[in-house]
Amino acid sequence: MKSIITFITTAALLSIAGAQTLSIKGSDTLGAKLVPQLAEAFKAGGNKNVKFEIAAEGSTTAFPALANGTAQIGMSSRKVKDDERTFCRTKGVYIKEHPICHDMICVVVNKNSPLANLTKDQVAKIFTGQIKDWSEIGGAPGKISIYTRNTSSGTYKDWQKLAMGGRDYPSSSLKMAGNEQIAQEVAKNKNGVGYVGLAYAKTPGTKTIVIDGIQPVATNAKQYAYARLCYLYAPDKPSAEAEAFMTFVASPAGQDIVRKVGFIPVKDL
Amino acid sequence: MNPIKHAILATSLFGCIPTIAGTTTTSDTPPATPASTATGLLVGKFPGETAFDKVWSGFTLYKDDNNPILQEFALQGRLQIQTAIGHDEKGSFNMRDYKNSGKNENVWGDYIEARRAYLGFKSKWFQNWKLEGQIDVDTDGLDGAGPGRTMYKDIYDLYLTYAPTDALNISLGKQEIKLSREQEISSKEILTFERSLVTNLLHPGNLTGLWVSGKGIDEHWLYELGIYGNDQVREFTNLDGGILTLAKIGYDYSAQSKMDSAIVSFRYMHNSQPGFQSDEVFKNYGPAASPAFSDSICLSNDIIQGRFGLTTDVLYGFGYHGSADQKGVSKAVTQSDVFAINIIPSYFIADGWQLVGRLQYANSASANGLSLPGRYEAVAPSTDKKGNTYTSVYAGINYYIYGHKLKIMNGIEYSYLGGGDYNGYTFLSGLRLAF
Numbered sequence: 001m002k003s004i005i006t007f008i009t010t011a012a013l014l015s016i017a018g019a020q021t022l023s024i025k026g027s028d029t030l031g032a033k034l035v036p037q038l039a040e041a042f043k044a045g046g047n048k049n050v051k052f053e054i055a056a057e058g059s060t061t062a063f064p065a066l067a068n069g070t071a072q073i074g075m076s077s078r079k080v081k082d083d084e085r086t087f088c089r090t091k092g093v094y095i096k097e098h099p100i101c102h103d104m105i106c107v108v109v110n111k112n113s114p115l116a117n118l119t120k121d122q123v124a125k126i127f128t129g130q131i132k133d134w135s136e137i138g139g140a141p142g143k144i145s146i147y148t149r150n151t152s153s154g155t156y157k158d159w160q161k162l163a164m165g166g167r168d169y170p171s172s173s174l175k176m177a178g179n180e181q182i183a184q185e186v187a188k189n190k191n192g193v194g195y196v197g198l199a200y201a202k203t204p205g206t207k208t209i210v211i212d213g214i215q216p217v218a219t220n221a222k223q224y225a226y227a228r229l230c231y232l233y234a235p236d237k238p239s240a241e242a243e244a245f246m247t248f249v250a251s252p253a254g255q256d257i258v259r260k261v262g263f264i265p266v267k268d269l
Numbered sequence: 270m271n272p273i274k275h276a277i278l279a280t281s282l283f284g285c286i287p288t289i290a291g292t293t294t295t296s297d298t299p300p301a302t303p304a305s306t307a308t309g310l311l312v313g314k315f316p317g318e319t320a321f322d323k324v325w326s327g328f329t330l331y332k333d334d335n336n337p338i339l340q341e342f343a344l345q346g347r348l349q350i351q352t353a354i355g356h357d358e359k360g361s362f363n364m365r366d367y368k369n370s371g372k373n374e375n376v377w378g379d380y381i382e383a384r385r386a387y388l389g390f391k392s393k394w395f396q397n398w399k400l401e402g403q404i405d406v407d408t409d410g411l412d413g414a415g416p417g418r419t420m421y422k423d424i425y426d427l428y429l430t431y432a433p434t435d436a437l438n439i440s441l442g443k444q445e446i447k448l449s450r451e452q453e454i455s456s457k458e459i460l461t462f463e464r465s466l467v468t469n470l471l472h473p474g475n476l477t478g479l480w481v482s483g484k485g486i487d488e489h490w491l492y493e494l495g496i497y498g499n500d501q502v503r504e505f506t507n508l509d510g511g512i513l514t515l516a517k518i519g520y521d522y523s524a525q526s527k528m529d530s531a532i533v534s535f536r537y538m539h540n541s542q543p544g545f546q547s548d549e550v551f552k553n554y555g556p557a558a559s560p561a562f563s564d565s566i567c568l569s570n571d572i573i574q575g576r577f578g579l580t581t582d583v584l585y586g587f588g589y590h591g592s593a594d595q596k597g598v599s600k601a602v603t604q605s606d607v608f609a610i611n612i613i614p615s616y617f618i619a620d621g622w623q624l625v626g627r628l629q630y631a632n633s634a635s636a637n638g639l640s641l642p643g644r645y646e647a648v649a650p651s652t653d654k655k656g657n658t659y660t661s662v663y664a665g666i667n668y669y670i671y672g673h674k675l676k677i678m679n680g681i682e683y684s685y686l687g688g689g690d691y692n693g694y695t696f697l698s699g700l701r702l703a704f
Contacts, residue, residue, distance in 0.1 A: 067672075068318050082530060085573070086458070090669035090676075092620025094575045151334050166434030166485070168396040171337030236575060 022241045023053040025065040026075035027154055028178040029103060029197045030230055031056025034261045035075060041257055042248050050241050056178070059154030062233060067091040072242040074233040077103065077197075078154035098232040098246055101255075102264035104198040105159060105226040106216040107209040108183060110190045115139045117210045120225050123163050126193060129170030134191065146173040147182045147194035155179075159195050162226045195226075199262030221264050230263070321671040328704045339394055345403060346388040347457055347703040351678075352380050357693025359650035366648040374409045374553055383408040384644075384699070385456055387425050402427030402442070407553045423503040423554045426475060436483040443477045443505060446497065446515060448538050449582040450569035451611060457703040458673045460578075460615050460625040462680060463644050466659050467609030467631045470639070471565045471586045473499065473513055473540065474557055477506035484521075491534070493517040499540060500547045501556045507549075510559065510594070511542025530573040538565045544593030544602035558595060561604035562586040576617040584609045588638065605635035621670070625680070627663035641691055646684055649691055656689030665697075674703050 024035055031054055039052040055061070055071075062074030063084035068091065080095065088095050107123060109115060115138065118126075125131040126144060135141040148169055149156040156175075160166055176182045179200040186192035187205025201208045201216060208216050214223050221227050232249065234242050248254045255265040329343040354363045368376040375382050389403030405422040428442025447453040449468050463469070478497030486492070498506025499513040519534030546558035564587040571580045588604035609631040617623045633639045637655035641647040647654055665680025678701065683694045 064318060064322065068322075070318050085529060087672045089573075089576070089617060090621060090623070090672040092617065092622075094617070161435070161485075166436055168433060171396050175334045 020049060020239075020241045021051045021053055022073070022239075022245060023055075023065075023071045024073045024075060025055045025057070025071040026062025026233075027059040027077045027230065028056040028149075029077040029153075029155055029199075030075040030100070030232075032178060032180065033199050034101070034258065034263060037261055038249055038254055038257050039245075041253065042245055045248065045253070047241075047244065050245075058150065058152030060152035063088060063095075066095060066233060066235065067093050069093070072234065072239050073245065075231075076154050076233060077228065077230045078158050079231070080233060094236040095233045096236050098234065098250070099229050099266050100232050100249055101230050101258045101266060102221055102269050103228055103230050104216050104218070104221055104224050104264070105155065105162065105195050105228065106198060106201040107193065107211065107226075108186050108196055108201065108203070108206040109193050109209060110186055111205050111207045112190055113139060113207070115209065116207075117213070119212055120163070123209075123211065124165060124167075127159070127164050127169060127173075127195075128167045129172065140190075142191040145189050145192045146170065147185050147192055148173045148175055149179075149182070149195075150175040150177060155195070155197065158228050159226075162228065163195070197262075198264075201262070218259070218262075218264050218268075221269055227264075227269075229266075321675070325671070325674060325704055337395070339392065340396065341391075341393040343391050344389070345391050345401070345704060347385055347701070348383070349385040349456070349699060349701045350377075350381050351384050351462060351697060351699030352382065353462075353645045353695055353697045355645060355649060355693055355695035357646075357649045357651050357691055359652070359690075362645065362649045364645075367645050370648050374407060377408070384462075389425070389427075397431055397433050399430040399432060400428075401430075409553075419553075424505070434483070435485045438482050439479075440482070441479050443475055444480070445475045446473045446495075446513070446538075448472065448515065448536050448565055449567045449584055449611075450534065450571050450580055451582050451613065454580070457701070460613060460623070460667060461627050461663055461665060462678060462697045462699060463642065465582070465609065465611040465627070465629045465631075466639065466642050466661070467584050467586070467607055467629075468582065468611065469642065470607065471538075471560050471562055471567075471584060473497075473538070473560055474501040476501065476513060478513075480515075482517075488524075489521045491517075491519040491521065491532070499542055499545055499559050501559065502547050502549050503551055503554045503556070507547070510545035510547060511540065513541070513559075514539045526572070528572055528574045530571070532569075532571050534569045534571075536567045536569070539563070540565075540589075542593065543589035543591075543604075544595065544600075546593070546595040548597040550596075558593075560586070561589045561593070561602045562607075563589050578613075578615040580611075580613040582609075582611045584611075588634070605633045605638035607631060607633045607638055621668055623667045623669070625663070625665040625667060627661070627682075629659065629661040629663075629684075631659040633657045636688055639686070639689075641684075641686060641689070645695055645697075646686075646691055646693070649693055651686075651690040651693075653690035654686070656686040656691075658687030660685045660687070673701075676701050 059076040059078055062076050065071035066074045067088040122137050133143055179196040182194035183196050183200050183203035183206050186194045211225050214220050258265050331342040334340055352364050365379045386406040386408045387403040388406050391401035393399050403425045405425045406420050407422040426444045428440045428444055430438055430440040432438045448471050451464050451468050476497035478495055480495030482493040484491035495515045497513045498508045500506055500510030515538045517536040519532055521532050523531045543563050544561040547556040549556055566585050568583045586607045588606045590603050592599050593602045612628045615623055615625045636657050639656055639659050641654045661684040663680055663682040668677045679698045681696045685692050
């Protein structure tokens with residue numbers, strides 16, 4: 001109840017104030033779809049004076065932006081690293097972590113691939129380059145083309161941790177700027193394989209793979225091997241707009257949008 | 270100070286230009302702006318949000334994640350300059366006394382010590398391999414003063430790492446050995462000017478060896494296990510000074526404690542030839558003796574929460590009594606056991622301003638088991654510089670211009686040597702630059 005009153009009060013105060021800019025930077029997973037839709041809903045909920053400035057260039061970009069004061073909120077699909085937190089502290093920014101949703105990272109292949117199921121071991125071997133041809137695991141012969149995120153992405157690191165036992169990608173893997181780019185390349189390449197957030201799992205021309213018998217859908221999130229928490233990070237004393245926005249994200253209305261976009265609300269797991 | 274030194278100082282101060290915010294796009298309907306980090310050769314492009322970001326990005330000479338052979342090549346280095354002035358019951362001392370104590374190669378003019386000057390590179394190859402290293406730069410040798418003097422002093426570190434997972438990193442080469450948490454924190458990031466007395470007393474220097482390390486095992490555990498040639502030499506081990514082994518195990522309890530970071534760790538170090546000293550001597554490099562301790566242990570705790578940080582080390586060194594080969598001559602070595610507790614709290618009081626404290630208490634089993642630290646209390650006028658207890662309190666304030674990459678430090682330290690003849694304080698001031 002207290003948070004609702006705070007939210008309404010802050011929204012009312014913001015509505016009578018001049019236009020305020022809220023700068024949000026970081027994860028492509030969060031920033032390409034989810035946060036823009038949350039921003040639109042927030043504006044529609046009585047905060048028309050808040051102008052959003054969203055840059056989704058990877059989780060790694062969130063923390064320098066918070067430290068430099070060019071972002072009021074950072075988006076990250078992984079936890080902050082020690083050196084990132086240290087840099088923020090030396091700039092007078094003491095960041096706080098706000099879980100925003102769960103995500104499931106889905107393995108996607110071309111829609112014409114005969115494969116529908118893989119084991120976790122097979123996934124690890126594909127993405128580390130140990131399995132090089134689809135015929136090695138019952139697919140149509142063809143050299144596997146691996147599409148990954150780039151190194152500034154939190155998903156790039158999370159996938160290594162969740163699916164690859166911390167090992168590295170083969171040098172032949174192709175690094176893409178975002179989830180959409182991975183899905184588009186896989187849709188064009190019959191031998192392509194990549195990983196995308198749940199919100200990008202229905203890209204035309206691709207299909208998702210069942211992992212160890214578990215379909216990558218929200219209702220299976222507890223059993224699915226490649227699920228993770230995603231976060232917003234903000235200074236310990238955020239601006240009024242940032243605080244109001246994060247309160248909205250955590251509210252039932254915000255978490256409904258989380259679900260609609262294809263992520264899993266924090267309290268659902 | 271000669272023109273080269275002026276140039277170095279000017280370069281270090283160049284970073285002090287004002288921050289300029291980067292440009293971004295504003296719109297009511299926010300677009301996604303994905304971009305590749307495969308930026309290729311960065312020379313001349315200087316990407317980044319602030320002027321500091323742009324300048325420091327220039328040290329990354331090459332970066333392309335999609336290159337299957339070389340993914341990154343960057344320069345690295347550090348320059349740390351400082352001055353000190355102190356006073357004890359017998360009188361005052363300053364950097365000139367330190368210079369005259371045989372350290373003239375480190376001191377610019379009479380008042381500034383080039384505490385550290387390293388220059389090197391770091392690189393990533395074939396996704397899983399890293400090669401990095403730095404040389405110790407003799408800043409006084411830059412102008413060629415004195416026969417045989419060059420900027421090259423010694424190899425500070427140089428090692429190859431195979432890192433297939435976070436849980437397993439295998440390295441071969443030369444590195445600084447880290448028995449305590451205080452030692453483990455790079456000199457780029459330590460909060461005080463100098464490490465604690467017993468941390469330095471037990472420190473075996475930079476050694477050549479093979480070590481494996483990892484973190485994130487079962488989410489929380491971390492470890493390190495290394496074996497090294499015990500001889501401190503200019504380049505790589507001659508394997509004639511015994512073997513040093515170091516084992517570390519740690520547990521990350523950040524999640525359980527709900528702190529930003531909380532890690533407890535325990536380290537054990539064994540030295541097969543305590544007190545060994547190589548006979549390799551060069552114009553601007555003289556090897557230090559291995560610590561005269563057969564075994565050493567350290568229990569550490571390191572926590573960070575918001576503005577607050579606290580590092581605690583409890584150390585114990587088992588002293589060595591026997592003979593040691595020192596510069597080709599067998600000499601008697603006698604060192605009693607030592608115990609120390611070091612507590613280093615810190616707190617950010619404002620943007621970029623951090624208060625730092627340190628409390629040291631050290632005790633030795635015999636009358637002269639502890640000596641005053643070389644920087645700088647050992648150059649005080651006091652006559653008896655050995656004792657059996659050492660108590661010290663440090664209070665400092667650090668200002669971070671660009672994180673740990675460019676900062677100004679100031680501090681004052683009061684120390685008392687029990688069983689000896691020192692009871693005084695030292696004021697220190699310095700500038701630290703790293704890239």
